[in-house]
Amino acid sequence: MKLNNIALATILSLGMVSLANADAGSGKVNFTGKIIDAPCSIAPESIDQTKSFGQVANVALVNGGKSSVLNFDIKLQGCDLSGTKNKVQVTFGGSSGGATGNTNTLLAITGARGASIAMFDGSNQPITLGTATTVQNLLVGANTLSFSAYLQGHAGTTLADITEGDFTSTTNFTLAYN
Secondary structure: OHHHHHHHHHHHHHHHHHHHHHOOOOOOOOOOOOOOOOOOEEOHHHHOOOOOOOOOOHHHHHHHOEOOOEEEEEEEEEEOOOOOOOEEEEEEEOOEEOOOOOEEEEEOOEEEEOEEEEEEEOOOOEOOOOOEOOOEEOOOEEEEEEEEEEEEEOOOOOHHHOEEEEEEOOOEEEEEEO
């Protein structure tokens, strides 16, 4: 009888250990992407970027004042220039900014008020929303397209015109090879 109880206890213990080890964790990996007709691939870290201006003092934005410059890049990889497409232009889109919301050289922000975002290409030329940037020559392999931006107070804005708080803004970009 004692032997049967020990055998039964052993069998039950082994069964519990097997159940405990049956699923020690699981998960799933989703792969996404897009196949494009282009001589270069866009690096994954360049597709959906988030850049922070941090905390900008309202007094820095009075009457067209500016924040510090924030740099950002679009990285291209695996560029094969064996075809005829060896140059690229970038077009940025988004809501126009400015005090009246119709200045297409400024990107609108939502949330805080009294400022917009000014963007510039790698040659420090202003970017106009919906208009292609200056043509940039590509190299075989990896390329980095450099840009910059700053938060700019609207012209004539007084301290009382600036509403503090968090803000967001989104610009989409499209590449055109030629």
